[in-house]
Amino acid sequence: MTRWRPRLADGTAPVLVVLVVLLVALAFAGPAYSEPAGYLALLKRAAPLVILAIGQYFVVVSGGFDLSVGSLVTAEVVIAARLISGDDGNTAWVIALLLGFGVLVGLVNGLITTKLLVPSFIVTLGMLLVLDGAVFLWTGGAPRGALSPSFRVFGRGSVDLPLLGAVPWSVLILLAVLVAAVLFMRSGTGRTLLAVGDNENAVRLAGGRVERLRLLAFVLSGVLAALAAILLAGFAGVSAQVGQGLEFRAITAVVLGGVLLGGGRGSVVAAAAGALSLEALFSLLNLVGVSGALESAVQGVIIIAAVAYAAHGAGLRQRFRPRKAAPSLP
Amino acid sequence: MNRKLAVVAFAGALALAGCSSDLPDSGSAGTSTTSKQNAAKSEFFDQAEYERQLKFRSAKAVDLDGDNSQFKPWQQALDPKMVDTAKYAKPGGGYHLCFSNASVDNPWRQVGWKTMQEEVKLHPEITKFSTLDAEAKDDKQISDIQSFASQGCSALIVSPNTTATLTPAVEAACKTGVPVIVFDRGVKTNCPVTFIHPIGGFAFGADGAEFLKEKVPSGGKVLALRILPGVDVLEQRWAAANEIFAGSGLKVVGVEFTDGDAAKTKSIVNDYIQREGKIDGVWMDAGATAVAAVEAFQDAGTALPAIVGEDQQDFLRMWAKEKLTAVAPTYPTYQWRTPVIAALRILQGKQVPQEWVLPQPKVTQETLQNYIKDEMPPLHYAMCGCDQMPGYPQPWK
Numbered sequence: 001m002t003r004w005r006p007r008l009a010d011g012t013a014p015v016l017v018v019l020v021v022l023l024v025a026l027a028f029a030g031p032a033y034s035e036p037a038g039y040l041a042l043l044k045r046a047a048p049l050v051i052l053a054i055g056q057y058f059v060v061v062s063g064g065f066d067l068s069v070g071s072l073v074t075a076e077v078v079i080a081a082r083l084i085s086g087d088d089g090n091t092a093w094v095i096a097l098l099l100g101f102g103v104l105v106g107l108v109n110g111l112i113t114t115k116l117l118v119p120s121f122i123v124t125l126g127m128l129l130v131l132d133g134a135v136f137l138w139t140g141g142a143p144r145g146a147l148s149p150s151f152r153v154f155g156r157g158s159v160d161l162p163l164l165g166a167v168p169w170s171v172l173i174l175l176a177v178l179v180a181a182v183l184f185m186r187s188g189t190g191r192t193l194l195a196v197g198d199n200e201n202a203v204r205l206a207g208g209r210v211e212r213l214r215l216l217a218f219v220l221s222g223v224l225a226a227l228a229a230i231l232l233a234g235f236a237g238v239s240a241q242v243g244q245g246l247e248f249r250a251i252t253a254v255v256l257g258g259v260l261l262g263g264g265r266g267s268v269v270a271a272a273a274g275a276l277s278l279e280a281l282f283s284l285l286n287l288v289g290v291s292g293a294l295e296s297a298v299q300g301v302i303i304i305a306a307v308a309y310a311a312h313g314a315g316l317r318q319r320f321r322p323r324k325a326a327p328s329l330p
Numbered sequence: 331m332n333r334k335l336a337v338v339a340f341a342g343a344l345a346l347a348g349c350s351s352d353l354p355d356s357g358s359a360g361t362s363t364t365s366k367q368n369a370a371k372s373e374f375f376d377q378a379e380y381e382r383q384l385k386f387r388s389a390k391a392v393d394l395d396g397d398n399s400q401f402k403p404w405q406q407a408l409d410p411k412m413v414d415t416a417k418y419a420k421p422g423g424g425y426h427l428c429f430s431n432a433s434v435d436n437p438w439r440q441v442g443w444k445t446m447q448e449e450v451k452l453h454p455e456i457t458k459f460s461t462l463d464a465e466a467k468d469d470k471q472i473s474d475i476q477s478f479a480s481q482g483c484s485a486l487i488v489s490p491n492t493t494a495t496l497t498p499a500v501e502a503a504c505k506t507g508v509p510v511i512v513f514d515r516g517v518k519t520n521c522p523v524t525f526i527h528p529i530g531g532f533a534f535g536a537d538g539a540e541f542l543k544e545k546v547p548s549g550g551k552v553l554a555l556r557i558l559p560g561v562d563v564l565e566q567r568w569a570a571a572n573e574i575f576a577g578s579g580l581k582v583v584g585v586e587f588t589d590g591d592a593a594k595t596k597s598i599v600n601d602y603i604q605r606e607g608k609i610d611g612v613w614m615d616a617g618a619t620a621v622a623a624v625e626a627f628q629d630a631g632t633a634l635p636a637i638v639g640e641d642q643q644d645f646l647r648m649w650a651k652e653k654l655t656a657v658a659p660t661y662p663t664y665q666w667r668t669p670v671i672a673a674l675r676i677l678q679g680k681q682v683p684q685e686w687v688l689p690q691p692k693v694t695q696e697t698l699q700n701y702i703k704d705e706m707p708p709l710h711y712a713m714c715g716c717d718q719m720p721g722y723p724q725p726w727k
Contacts, residue, residue: 029605031604032604033604045597045600136435142437144727156625235596236592236595236625237592239591241590241591242592244591283597283601286597286598287601
């Protein structure tokens, strides 16, 4: 019926170029990256951030922010350790509960944003502080309990696949999430979500349910943050600092992927590629011996540069093109 | 050649990613990761104090009442200079002990705080124990200490949040005539009756570095992992290690900050394993992420290095299970017992050391099994001196 061809949304190409350059650079910088295993390890490490970035993408593209994901990750990890307390028998229901908690936090963020009309920046900033405070109150700064080996498998273990060999679970989970996200964004609902970020009123006049779509974006972000928390906890174990700064990393990744802050433009693949590029960049910086303290500086420069590029880049490109449309800057 | 290409590709990547060349210079914070055999001495290095602490490690701990029959390091002191406390004597019991705590925001302070509460329960002559938690804020602690002035404390224990800022508040408290006891971090005044602390950061850092010097063959590669720069206790640990590594023939391939974050630690270690091929030793300024560091080696499938951890249960268990070559210097949590003991001695008019230096043992292969407590939570600090206390183990769980 419909013919299929790989389609790249506007703005996907630059970040893919950046990513490829970084990956090639990694191959030169570290001997481990001369074979697939090195890249698999990188993917495994990057998986939580990529998943967070995909969740953040849904919110950003519909015109919002989700600043609560970092502290949500911390809360999830601390809750997981406390409830599992090292017992494999608890793994299954705790995972279900964690995902449920992610949905709940997303719902609260979304409902306050859409029903009480509080800007999402403020709502999720408030949620960040609430979760931070609650975690501290509950743990007093020292998380108790322990994760079970079966819980940690998802972030740490691998599964043997025919042809491919040992593939980390987190990479498989990441791929599943990415495929689902791409399919979702190509569905009618996904397209409308993008349109909400572009022109809310147009969507409303066309009969789209703006509030419900916004709510959906926050819920997706919450549940993906829960998933990222499960992978992160599996990867590195319990810590009360695990989510620190992750919200800004996720936003940096999304912006690096060319997604327009304020919504309406950008592809989910690009957001995921942005996250992977960010992780690859940090690995590269480390491999060539640049101090880790530079990470936040690099992140800041990327955010500013990418947003500046998004604001002016389009205009510049138009200017160099032969005639027709004038730069459509406000 | 490869190196050059990498640099070119890297520069291109940076440009593409929108980074300009005006990034801050990386060398300034002392975080340069290139190996330097003759690394510059840290500004926190103090030769006299360093030597004093190293000497304390072999000094004989004395029990203040001459009872050396049992291993009770929390009531022992190294090289004590006793001071008279007769003027504070208040026989008859019914003491009201007051405690201004800097914070309880990390596992170490949690364990210590519980231990102190249990110590108080051991002494019926303490009829009231008031405590205020400053939540890691200097200004709150200053007002906490002031508010104790009007509460009729028999003695005031202070665990200062920061050294310089709290000094005037402690001086003011001394002037009220109540005996003041300071422990953990110090203050810049001699007015407290006693200042209680373990040997210190130089000894801690040296314990780990000397172990690596002994276990890692000359020319071996050592990765140093630190939590964050600028904190004096942590800086002292690194300054001592740096001093020892400088003359050791070991190659320090990197000094990295982990922020105490396990995921970041794992990534950093993973990068170093890939970059160097093999890491023979890992030095840490605090053990909180030691388990994550070892896991990174396991996940990479390479030989486990000689490693410096701390006395937290998760590390000790992994040490035993994986048969690590390891050592765990400690900053013992049993020091939280000592201020209560000191307060009672002072109120009974018994002498106490002006500077009460507590022994600072390390967990070694030989003593490892004594410190593994399977029923305790993973972040519990083994050197709490609490396992013979009556309430053990419930309050620490």
